[in-house]
Structures are given as structure tokens and as C-alpha cells.
Amino acid sequence: MKPSIAEEELMSPGHLACQGCSATISMRYALKGLGRETAVVLPACCWTVLAGPAPRSALGVPVLHTAFASAAAAACGVKAGLLARGDSRTQVMAWAGDGGTFDIGLQALSGAADRDEDILYVCYDNEAYMNTGIQRSGGTPQGAWTMTTPGQGGSRRPKKDLDAIVLAHHIPYFATATPAYAEDMVRKFQKARSIKGFRFIHVLSPCPPGWKSEPADSIKLSRLAVQTGLFRLYEVEGGRSRLNVPVAKRKPVGEYLRLQGRFRAMTPQEEARLQRRVDEAWSA
Amino acid sequence: MKKVLMGNHAAAVGAALARAQVVAAYPITPQTQSIELLAEMKEKGAFPGAYIAVESEHSAMAALLGAASAGARTFTATSSHGLAYMHELLHWVAGARLPVVMAEVNRALAAPWSLWTDQTDSLSQRDTGWLQFYCSTNQEILDTTIMAYKIAEAVRLPAMVVYDGFTLSHSYEPVEVPAQDAVDAFLPAYRPEQVLDTARPLAFGALVPPKEYLRLRRSMAADMARAETLIEEVGREFGEAFGRCYGVFDAYRCEDATTLLVTSGAVGSTARAAVDALRERGLAAGNLRIRAFRPFPAQALRRFLGRGVKLAVVDRNYSPGASGIFAQEIRAALYPATARPPVFGYVAGLGGGDITVELLQEIWSKVDEGKAEKTQPTWAEDAR
Amino acid sequence: MPELEAPAPSDPRVIVSGRSTAENLTGNWRTLRPSIDAARCTGCLICWKYCPEACVALTEKVPVIDYSYCKGCGICVEECPTRCIGFAPEEAA
Numbered sequence: 139m140k141p142s143i144a145e146e147e148l149m150s151p152g153h154l155a156c157q158g159c160s161a162t163i164s165m166r167y168a169l170k171g172l173g174r175e176t177a178v179v180l181p182a183c184c185w186t187v188l189a190g191p192a193p194r195s196a197l198g199v200p201v202l203h204t205a206f207a208s209a210a211a212a213a214c215g216v217k218a219g220l221l222a223r224g225d226s227r228t229q230v231m232a233w234a235g236d237g238g239t240f241d242i243g244l245q246a247l248s249g250a251a252d253r254d255e256d257i258l259y260v261c262y263d264n265e266a267y268m269n270t271g272i273q274r275s276g277g278t279p280q281g282a283w284t285m286t287t288p289g290q291g292g293s294r295r296p297k298k299d300l301d302a303i304v305l306a307h308h309i310p311y312f313a314t315a316t317p318a319y320a321e322d323m324v325r326k327f328q329k330a331r332s333i334k335g336f337r338f339i340h341v342l343s344p345c346p347p348g349w350k351s352e353p354a355d356s357i358k359l360s361r362l363a364v365q366t367g368l369f370r371l372y373e374v375e376g377g378r379s380r381l382n383v384p385v386a387k388r389k390p391v392g393e394y395l396r397l398q399g400r401f402r403a404m405t406p407q408e409e410a411r412l413q414r415r416v417d418e419a420w421s422a
Numbered sequence: 423m424k425k426v427l428m429g430n431h432a433a434a435v436g437a438a439l440a441r442a443q444v445v446a447a448y449p450i451t452p453q454t455q456s457i458e459l460l461a462e463m464k465e466k467g468a469f470p471g472a473y474i475a476v477e478s479e480h481s482a483m484a485a486l487l488g489a490a491s492a493g494a495r496t497f498t499a500t501s502s503h504g505l506a507y508m509h510e511l512l513h514w515v516a517g518a519r520l521p522v523v524m525a526e527v528n529r530a531l532a533a534p535w536s537l538w539t540d541q542t543d544s545l546s547q548r549d550t551g552w553l554q555f556y557c558s559t560n561q562e563i564l565d566t567t568i569m570a571y572k573i574a575e576a577v578r579l580p581a582m583v584v585y586d587g588f589t590l591s592h593s594y595e596p597v598e599v600p601a602q603d604a605v606d607a608f609l610p611a612y613r614p615e616q617v618l619d620t621a622r623p624l625a626f627g628a629l630v631p632p633k634e635y636l637r638l639r640r641s642m643a644a645d646m647a648r649a650e651t652l653i654e655e656v657g658r659e660f661g662e663a664f665g666r667c668y669g670v671f672d673a674y675r676c677e678d679a680t681t682l683l684v685t686s687g688a689v690g691s692t693a694r695a696a697v698d699a700l701r702e703r704g705l706a707a708g709n710l711r712i713r714a715f716r717p718f719p720a721q722a723l724r725r726f727l728g729r730g731v732k733l734a735v736v737d738r739n740y741s742p743g744a745s746g747i748f749a750q751e752i753r754a755a756l757y758p759a760t761a762r763p764p765v766f767g768y769v770a771g772l773g774g775g776d777i778t779v780e781l782l783q784e785i786w787s788k789v790d791e792g793k794a795e796k797t798q799p800t801w802a803e804d805a806r
Numbered sequence: 807m808p809e810l811e812a813p814a815p816s817d818p819r820v821i822v823s824g825r826s827t828a829e830n831l832t833g834n835w836r837t838l839r840p841s842i843d844a845a846r847c848t849g850c851l852i853c854w855k856y857c858p859e860a861c862v863a864l865t866e867k868v869p870v871i872d873y874s875y876c877k878g879c880g881i882c883v884e885e886c887p888t889r890c891i892g893f894a895p896e897e898a899a
């Protein structure tokens with residue numbers, strides 16, 4: 139059988155990710171979509187560690203490690219530097235976690251998007267500061283337990299609407315992706331490659347230690363996030379939004395929540411409230 | 423060609439002559455005109471490099487980290503709070519051994535707000551691994567910017583070209599602008615061996631164990647030490663090419679002096695006038711103006727300073743809980759010397775206060791007459 | 807006290823990573839071992855597609871799991887549409 143996504147592997151095994159980490163599956167797909175002529179900029183995030191300590195690297199493309207808040211800015215600089223060297227082919231991808239995107243890196247991200255810099259920014263969103271040991275970020279959903287929201291009811295505030303923030307910058311391409319939908323994800327990276335200007339892909343990336351889920355369930359959770367309607371797969375090109383994976387009949391959010399220990403303390407009332415919010419969002 | 427330039431323009435013209443390929447900058451008073459000029463030159467086609475108008479100084483330095491890692495020659499300019507905001511990336515760029523060159527315009531840090539010159543901003547970045555050069559004229563700003571690239575690229579360390587806010591940044595002086603081909607002959611294109619390149623996919627800056635980390639910092643120390651002699655060599659070479667010679671410090675009428683005013687930055691020019699006035703009165707005064715603060719020219723100072731001379735160090739900066747920073751560094755540099763000249767520290771002109779010819783003469787006389795406080799810095803206020 | 811020799815200017819100033827993490831054999835992280843039942847495998851390649859380690863090799867039909875890297879996460883076991891991947895404790899293998 140012919141594989142449904144590119145065969146070439148630019149991420150090598152032996153990396154230091156936890157079992158069932160979907161940030162690695164996401165990187166595999168990203169590079170399958172982008173190809174060899176890509177440079178990756180990594181701020182502080184899980185990938186800082188799992189890319190491998192020197193002198194080893196998990197990626198078959200050049201990588202620049204940079205400071206936490208600086209992914210977008212450093213990527214702009216790499217692009218300008220490559221152009222100065224006469225290299226206009228190499229794609230520059232900033233690859234940051236939710237902490238580095240929703241929170242500390244938001245200013246640099248906004249600046250780069252505002253300037254319509256010719257880079258691709260990817261947020262692999264595992265919904266908390268996982269590399270430092272599961273603290274709440276702006277990407278943490280309401281009700282989720284983290285080390286800094288340990289009390290009854292978990293995180294009190296709803297997840298920050300990053301998509302709306304990014305889309306407010308009038309960028310040429312925006313997409314969401316999650317690894318259960320591999321073909322959709324690889325296609326979005328291929329598409330991003332073909333577009334000039336600031337491109338953004340928001341990847342929902344299940345994290346077994348942080349979500350207190352079984353490593354084997356990462357893809358299942360990624361799929362359920364879409365099928366329950368909690369995470370929408372769509373893309374916005376030239377201001378026009380298109381739903382890529384329509385969900386004919388949404389599954390109850392409970393199916394997604396119950397596979398994750400981080401939502402264990404959620405009450406039936408809170409779950410019902412979340413369900414109502416999802417239903418309202420889809421009927422809007 | 424002689425042109426009348428403000429200090430900020432001298433820095434920008436220097437960067438353009440050095441053929442900086444990527445500029446990323448954010449405005450802050452009193453640095454703004456330097457980046458405005460580059461943006462204007464870019465608009466008119468007189469500056470072929472890229473200009474990234476970033477949204478913060480943190481991003482300015484991060485963008486240059488990226489650009490320099492890709493192999494480009496880079497430039498930015500900042501001041502005070504902007505420099506403080508860059509702090510994290512200053513360490514990063516130095517650790518990555520990238521020869522970024524930056525104009526740094528001295529301005530006091532808040533609180534309370536102040537717009538005027540004060541060296542505490544740049545001096546508080548002394549442990550970041552950047553070379554630091556302090557300029558006393560607009561000509562020196564332009565020349566030092568060009569030399570900074572040559573030195574920085576040879577030792578693979580970033581360099582700050584530091585000058586006083588307003589006193590130099592906004593003052594117009596006649597400046598000899600060298601011809602482009604002469605600068606090209608002096609400063610060849612930057613061609614680093616290892617860059618971000620898909621043909622050779624390397625990762626830069628990944629986690630290292632303690633043993634490797636220490637060795638890397640050790641190699642940084644070795645290159646800093648090498649820079650001390652290189653600054654002199656490049657300064658001489660610059661003199662041969664352009665007729666203006668520079669060293670790690672600049673000694674004015676020091677030969678038979680009993681007491682030296684030790685200064686840096688624009689105060690260095692005032693100190694020359696003070697020395698001339700003192701000499702007129704038959705007093706053996708001299709001025710030692712420190713140009714290189716990092717690497718600190720400890721060896722050169724030990725060689726230069728003989729027995730019996732006293733040092734009146736005038737610091738337009740202050741490290742709370744310690745003393746003026748140049749005074750500290752000079753004391754540390756001279757401690758191993760067998761004949762240790764006494765060092766008297768004066769803190770003056772913080773937040774932009776004038777350091778006048780009269781004040782400098784007064785300081786000199788106090789020290790020369792043995793009336794100066796030895797253990798504590800003396801705080802001197804602008805009498806006017 | 808172990809002292810470093812005087813550093814030569816040619817000392818490496820940066821450490822770049824040019825070797826592959828494929829040198830790290832992560833197979834010893836594994837406690838459960840997935841094994842594909844070749845008789846029931848349809849060659850759909852879903853196990854290859856979803857592997858976080860990129861350690862499932864494409865072949866003519868039945869993919870091959872590289873046990874030097876497989877961390878035993880079980881994603882392939884969970885996702886296999888024909889449920890033909892067994893998952894047994896390492897000691898049993």
C-alpha cells in the first residue's frame with residue numbers, strides 16, 4: 139500500500155520525548171509537509187530537550203535554539219540572514235509550545251504577524267507548561283488540573299482564544315491541525331510552504347504526562363478533540379475560513395474528558411456547562 | 423569626505439559603510455536618529471541591507487541572533503531601558519559567539535525617568551560577554567563602529583559601541599567619512615564557517631553538559647584576552663588606512679604627570695581641556711581615557727602606569743553597594759601590580775549632570791594634593 | 807584539581823549538533839512490547855503513520871517495528887484497525 143503522507147523522515151528516532159508524545163508526531167508531519175529545505179527555530183519548550191543534547195540532533199534540518207520569548211523574532215532574523223546570503227528557498231519555521239506562544243512569546247509573535255514576515259509559526263499546544271512540569275498557561279482549558287491550579291475545579295479561566303488573536307493580524311494563512319488527522323496536517327504544511335508571508339498553524343498536541351492520559355491514547359484524544367467539537371480543524375486563507383473536517387454528529391465532551399486525569403475533579407455541572415458552550419459555539 | 427554629523431548618524435553611517443546586511447531595531451531616546459537614518463537610507467536605496475522594524479528590543483536582538491546564525495553581518499542600536507530589555511539576548515548572542523555590532527547610547531535608567539547620559543546602563547551589561555568600546559567624539563563613533571566589526575568577527579564576540587546620550591548622540595561635529603572602497607579594503611566580507619544551512623543541517627545552541635559549558639566559557643575568556651591585543655592591532659591598522667589611530671586607552675599628556683584624571687566617553691574630551699588648564703597653571707596633570715571596557719585593558723594599564731602616579735577616576739555611573747564601576751575595575755586590574763598607584767573614585771554627572779572643566783580641575787587638585795577620600799567614592803555635584 | 811590546559815584560539819567556540827539522535831537507543835525505555843501479527847496485518851500503514859518515534863519501517867506489506875527505538879507507547883496497538891498488534895510485557899518476549 140502506498141503511504142498516505144510523504145515517506146521521507148526528517149525526524150530521527152532516539153529523540154528524548156516521553157512515550158506517546160504527540161509533539162514528535164506533529165514535528166514528523168510538519169517536516170514531511172515542508173521538506174528538507176527548512177530551518178527550525180526552537181524557543182524554550184519540550185522540543186528544546188527532546189531535540190537532543192549536543193552534539194546530537196533529532197532533525198535532519200538546521201535548528202536554532204533561542205530564548206523563550208523570542209521564537210518569532212529569531213525566525214524573522216533567520217529569514218533575513220538567509221536572504222542576505224542569497225538563499226531564498228529555505229523555509230523558516232518557528233516551532234513553539236503554548237507557553238511560548240499564548241504567553242511569553244505573544245509580543246514577538248504579534249510583531250512578526252503584524253509585519254507579515256515571511257515565516258511559518260507553529261504552536262504545538264499541549265495546554266500547559268509541560269517542559270517545566272505542568273504549570274498552567276494561557277492555553278490551559280477551564281477545569282484542567284495543573285501543578286499551579288491544583289485546587290478543586292482546576293484552572294478557573296477559559297482557554298485564551300489564540301486563534302482570534304492571531305487572525306486579528308490579517309495574515310495570509312492560518313490553519314489548525316492535530317496529528318490524528320495526519321493527511322490534513324501534512325497538507326496544511328505543504329500549503330503553508332507555498333504561501334509567502336506570515337503563516338500560522340495551531341496544532342493541538344496531546345501530552346500523556348500533562349494530561350494524565352495513557353500514552354497509547356494520544357491519537358485517540360487528538361481525534362476526540364475534533365469529534366467532540368472542542369478543537370475545530372479549519373484554515374483561513376486570504377480572510378476566508380473553511381472547515382476542513384466537518385463533524386456530522388458531535389460526540390459528548392465526556393468521552394474526551396474521561397480519558398484524561400487532569401479533568402478528574404470536574405463536576406457533572408461543569409461538564410454540562412462545557413457541553414453547552416461547545417454546542418453554542420457550533421450553532422453560532 | 424568631511425561631513426557634519428550627529429553622533430547617532432555617525433554610528434549609522436559606520437554600520438552602512440561596514441555593509442551591515444541585517445538591521446533590526448526599536449526606537450528609544452536618545453538613540454532614535456541612528457535607526458531613522460538607516461531606514462531612510464534603505465528607502466532611498468542607499469542602504470542595501472534588510473531593515474526589520476521589530477516590536478521590542480528583545481526581539482531586535484533575537485532577530486540579530488537569527489540573522490547572524492544564518493551568516494549575516496548585523497547591526498542594531500539601543501539605549502538604557504532598551505538595553506536592559508535586551509539583557510537575556512545579550513547573553514545568548516555572546517554565548518553563541520556571534521559578532522553582532524550595536525550602538526549603545528548611554529542614558530540613565532529609571533526610576534525616576536531620566537533621558538540623559540549615564541553609563542550605568544551599558545556597564546551593568548559587563549558580564550554578558552560583549553566587547554565594549556567607549557567613544558569621546560563623533561569621529562570616534564564612526565571609526566569604532568567599523569573597527570568593531572573587524573575585532574568582533576576575528577574573536578567571534580559581539581561588540582557595543584558606546585557613546586553619551588545627547589552630549590554626543592545629538593551633537594553635531596565635523597566627521598571625516600571614509601570612502602566605501604577604503605572601508606571594504608579594511609573590512610572584508612563576513613564569512614563564518616558554520617551557519618544555518620540546509621546543505622549541512624546542524625543544530626545551534628542545544629543543551630550541553632557542565633564540562634562542555636565550562637570549556638566553551640573558557641574559550642570565550644581566551645578570545646576576550648586575545649581581543650585586548652587585537653584592539654591595539656586593528657586600531658593601528660585603521661590608523662595606517664585612515665590616519666586615525668586607536669588603542670585600548672588614550673593617554674593625553676601623561677608622561678610626567680603626578681595625577682591622572684581617568685575618564686571615559688565624552689568626559690574624555692572635557693578632561694583634555696581640564697588637563698590643558700591645569701598645565702597652564704604649571705601642574706603636572708594628565709588624562710587617561712579608557713576606550714575598551716571589555717575586555718578590560720588590565721595588562722596594558724599595569725604596563726602603562728608607573729610608580730608614584732595617582733589616579734582620579736571619574737565615573738558617570740555607579741554600582742550601588744560598591745562604587746563607580748571604572749574605579750572598581752581599575753583597582754582590580756592594578757591589584758597584582760608591584761607598584762600599585764592609589765585610586766580615588768569620583769562619582770559625577772549621573773542622570774546627565776554636567777562634568778565641567780572646572781569640576782575636573784577641582785577633582786584633580788583634591789587628589790593631587792592628597793585631600794581625597796580613599797576608601798569611599800566622593801560624590802561630586804555639578805556646581806551650576 | 808584537574809586544570810584545563812591553556813586554551814588555543816582554535817578551540818571550538820560553539821558546539822553544534824551534527825550527529826543524529828539515532829545514536830540514542832531508546833528501546834530500553836520499553837516495558838510493553840508491541841508485535842505485529844503478520845497473518846492479520848492488512849498493510850494499512852497506520853502504525854507507521856502514527857509512530858512518535860518514527861521507528862516503524864515501511865516494507866512490501868507488514869511494517870517492521872525497530873525495537874532498538876520503540877519506547878512501547880502503544881499508539882500503534884491502540885490505532886491498528888484490525889487489532890493485530892499484540893502488547894505484552896517485555897519479559898515475556
